[in-house]
Amino acid sequence: MKPRLDRQTIALRVAKEFYDGAVVNLGGGIPTLAANFVPEGRTVIFHTENGALGFGGVPSNEKDENPYFMGANGVPFTPLPGMCLFHHADSFAMIRGGHIDITVLGALQVSEKGDLANWTFPERGIGNIGGAMDLAIGCNRVIVAMEHTTPKGQLKILKECNYPLTASQCVDLIVTDIAVIQVTREGLVLKEVGPGWTDKEVQALTEPELIISGDLKEIEL
Amino acid sequence: MRSKVFNTFLEAVADIPDGATIMIGGFGHAIDKPQNLIRALKEHGAKNLTIIVNGAGVTGKLGIGSLGGKPFIDEEILLENRQIKKAICSVPASLVMSKPSTFERQYLAGEVELEYVPQGTLAERIRAGGAGLGGFFTPTGVGTLIEKGKEKRIIDGKEMLLEFALRADYSFIKAYRADTMGNLTYCGIMRSFNAVMATAANVSIAEVEQIVKTGELDPEVIVTPGIFLNRIIEIPKERNQ
Numbered sequence: 001m002k003p004r005l006d007r008q009t010i011a012l013r014v015a016k017e018f019y020d021g022a023v024v025n026l027g028g029g030i031p032t033l034a035a036n037f038v039p040e041g042r043t044v045i046f047h048t049e050n051g052a053l054g055f056g057g058v059p060s061n062e063k064d065e066n067p068y069f070m071g072a073n074g075v076p077f078t079p080l081p082g083m084c085l086f087h088h089a090d091s092f093a094m095i096r097g098g099h100i101d102i103t104v105l106g107a108l109q110v111s112e113k114g115d116l117a118n119w120t121f122p123e124r125g126i127g128n129i130g131g132a133m134d135l136a137i138g139c140n141r142v143i144v145a146m147e148h149t150t151p152k153g154q155l156k157i158l159k160e161c162n163y164p165l166t167a168s169q170c171v172d173l174i175v176t177d178i179a180v181i182q183v184t185r186e187g188l189v190l191k192e193v194g195p196g197w198t199d200k201e202v203q204a205l206t207e208p209e210l211i212i213s214g215d216l217k218e219i220e221l
Numbered sequence: 222m223r224s225k226v227f228n229t230f231l232e233a234v235a236d237i238p239d240g241a242t243i244m245i246g247g248f249g250h251a252i253d254k255p256q257n258l259i260r261a262l263k264e265h266g267a268k269n270l271t272i273i274v275n276g277a278g279v280t281g282k283l284g285i286g287s288l289g290g291k292p293f294i295d296e297e298i299l300l301e302n303r304q305i306k307k308a309i310c311s312v313p314a315s316l317v318m319s320k321p322s323t324f325e326r327q328y329l330a331g332e333v334e335l336e337y338v339p340q341g342t343l344a345e346r347i348r349a350g351g352a353g354l355g356g357f358f359t360p361t362g363v364g365t366l367i368e369k370g371k372e373k374r375i376i377d378g379k380e381m382l383l384e385f386a387l388r389a390d391y392s393f394i395k396a397y398r399a400d401t402m403g404n405l406t407y408c409g410i411m412r413s414f415n416a417v418m419a420t421a422a423n424v425s426i427a428e429v430e431q432i433v434k435t436g437e438l439d440p441e442v443i444v445t446p447g448i449f450l451n452r453i454i455e456i457p458k459e460r461n462q
Contacts, residue, residue, distance in 0.1 A: 049340060050248035050413045067252045067288050068409025074250065074286040085409065087416035087444075088248070088275075089348040092341030096361065115364075125329050126314045128279075134341030134361045168364035 002196050004148070004177035005219070012037040013219055014104055014145045014175050018044045022101040025049070025135060027118075028073050030145040031104035047100055048072045049131040051091050054083040072131070095131070096138040103139035105132060107146045107171075109161040112208035114171035114183040116144065117163035127164070136167035148176035149205055157181070157188070158207045178202055180219060187211050192219040225403045225447075226432060227454045230261035233426050237262065237391055240306075242271040244347065244392035244422055245296060246415035249276040249312065250286030253411045255393040256294040257428050257456055262393075263298050269306045272296060273347070273389055275340065275414055276312035277324035285316055297323050300333070307334035309387065311343050339367060342384050344417055349386035351420025351449075356385040392422035396445065399429040400436070403450030404443045412444060419445045426452040 005013070011033035018024055018034075020042040026032050035057055038044045045054050048071040056078035059065050065076040094100055109117040116136050120127020136142055149156055157174065174181040179202045180192035190210040193202055199212050227233040237243070243262075247253035278297030284290035299305050300323040308324060313335050315322040327333040338346065339361050349357055358381035362368050372383040394415045397408035405427060407416065419425050432455045 048410075050250070050253075050410050052410055065288055066409070067250070068411065070250050070252075070286055070410060072248065074280070076288070085407070085412060087412035088340070088344035088414050089417045092344050096341055096359065120314075124314070124318075126325055126335070128312045128314050128316070129337055129339050129367075130312050131340040133339040133365060133367065137360050137363070138341075165365045167361075 002194075002201070005194055006177070008033055009221060010145055010175055010177055012221060013180065014143060015039065016220070017102065017143055017173065018042060021045070023047055023053070023099065025095070025100050025103045025139065027103065027105040027132065027135070029106040031106060032073050032075070034104055034145070047094065049088070049091050049095070051086050051088065052077070052083060053086070053094075054080055056080045092131070092134050095134045098138065098140060100135075100139045102141045102143060103135045104143045104145050105135060107144045107156065109156050109158055109163050110144055110171055110174055111161045112159050112188055113169050115161050115168045116142070116166045116171050117161040118166050119164065121163045129166075132166045136170040141172050142170050143173045143175060144171050145175050148178045155205060155207050178205070181210070189213050190216060192217055194219055224401065225450060225453050226401055227452050230257045230428070230454055231264055233452050233454050234258060234261045234265050237265060237267045239267050240269045241267060241390040242273065244389040244418040245272055245274040246392065246394045246413070246418045247275070248286070248410065248413040249280040249295070250410065251291070251293040252409065253395055253413050253415060254281070254293065254295055255395040255428050257454070257460060258393040258426060259294055259296060259298065263302050263304070266302075266304070268304050270299070270304050271307040271309065272299070272305055273309045273387055275310060275343065277308040277310045277322070279312055279315055279322045279324070283317060283320065300324050300327060305333055307336070309336040309338055309343070311338055311340040313337070337367065344414065346384055346387040347414070347417045347421045350388035351417070354386050356383055358382065359384055387421065389422040390424065392418040392425045394419045394425060394427035394450070396427050396429045398431045398433055398438060399427060399450070399453045400433050400438045400447070402435050403427070403447030403453055404438055405429065405445035405447070405450065406438060406442055407444055416445050419449045424451045425449055426454070428454050428456050430456055
């Protein structure tokens with residue numbers, strides 16, 4: 001088995017997409033970790049659905065944790081100068097209204113066309129939509145951060161999702177533990193491969209046919 | 222003018238009949254949940270209730286959204302007490318798959334009803350209800366199971382679904398300070414669904430960390446105007462989380 005990137009390193013790669021001044025909303029799981037890897041010299045304005053914008057990371061000292069300042073992930077954040085607070089209707093006006101530049105979401109499946117399935121699978125019989133449907137249709141750029149296959153080795157990047165959809169044709173970029181793939185009108189373009197991985201090996205774990213980018217390179221970390 | 226200030230939580234919920242629809246505020250964190258009103262509703266015992274809420278009691282027991290993971294009261298105590306008939310919510314399932322919530326177990330056993338609403342659509346349906354609107358068109362949910370049975374229209378080249386407004390008989394609100402007119406301020410992430418739901422019920426009841434004299438709140442910082450509120454109660458110091 002070839003080594004794959006761990007969750008922290010996937011998050012590090014994702015964070016390279018955060019440009020200076022970007023307004024960013026992070027979903028739970030791997031996406032949350034990306035907050036720790038904002039490239040030096042760039043200022044990112046983080047948004048959380050439960051009503052805050054412009055906050056910092058988890059307090060480094062436990063005594064600075066404040067129950068009045070916690071993100072949608074249930075983890076405390078640090079208030080920063082310029083932070084603002086608002087209610088849920090305003091929070092989702094920002095999301096649907098195109099005021100959030102980038103969202104990073106986890107996924108169970110992503111299709112060739114950029115369809116996203118990330119809120120449930122049929123065997124569970126119930127699931128949590130939460131804010132995912134609004135984020136997926138509303139944010140200007142949707143990045144999926146996930147492992148390339150399930151722990152059992154099932155493929156997650158498919159021609160068609162067979163789990164219930166979160167939104168159709170919404171994903172722009174897929175960052176996994178072995179590849180970076182861009183969703184385009186022509187299909188999925190393989191831009192980067194994990195250290196030691198070839199395009200053929202990534203293709204073998206991806207159902208739709210990948211378009212190999214002319215400047216295919218190793219994932220830059 | 223009749224005072225809005227109530228002395229006990231039980232008095233504040235005493236007239237809630239069986240079959241009522243109740244909005245319960247907060248996102249799901251310890252500090253934004255009207256925990257004392259939920260506890261009083263359990264004691265009061267009204268049954269066959271419909272709750273409109275973000276999460277159907279999925280964070281309190283697990284201590285998700287409290288300092289140090291300390292458990293807190295949420296809608297789950299009403300579910301355990303078999304008071305809930307239906308939940309209209311965005312997060313009905315446990316956040317930890319290996320620890321199913323009471324709602325999840327009851328739903329999978331066919332004992333409670335569920336209406337899935339995406340979180341932003343839920344907030345906007347409540348806002349619309351409070352604002353006297355009938356509904357609105359939204360792109361959220363197009364191409365998903367949410368669109369089932371809903372009118373679809375293309376607006377400005379984009380497919381959209383018709384979503385109807387939501388109102389309730391009662392709403393339970395958590396706020397930071399109230400004056401005796403019912404004007405509310407919040408603290409930190411407390412606005413969430415609280416400030417939206419306060420507008421959309423026939424009877425809105427707020428539990429607050431402090432009640433001050435009218436005139437003591439700066440009009441510039443009041444978030445929820447007092448005319449939206451019918452009842453306010455101060456949380457005893459020892460119960461404040």
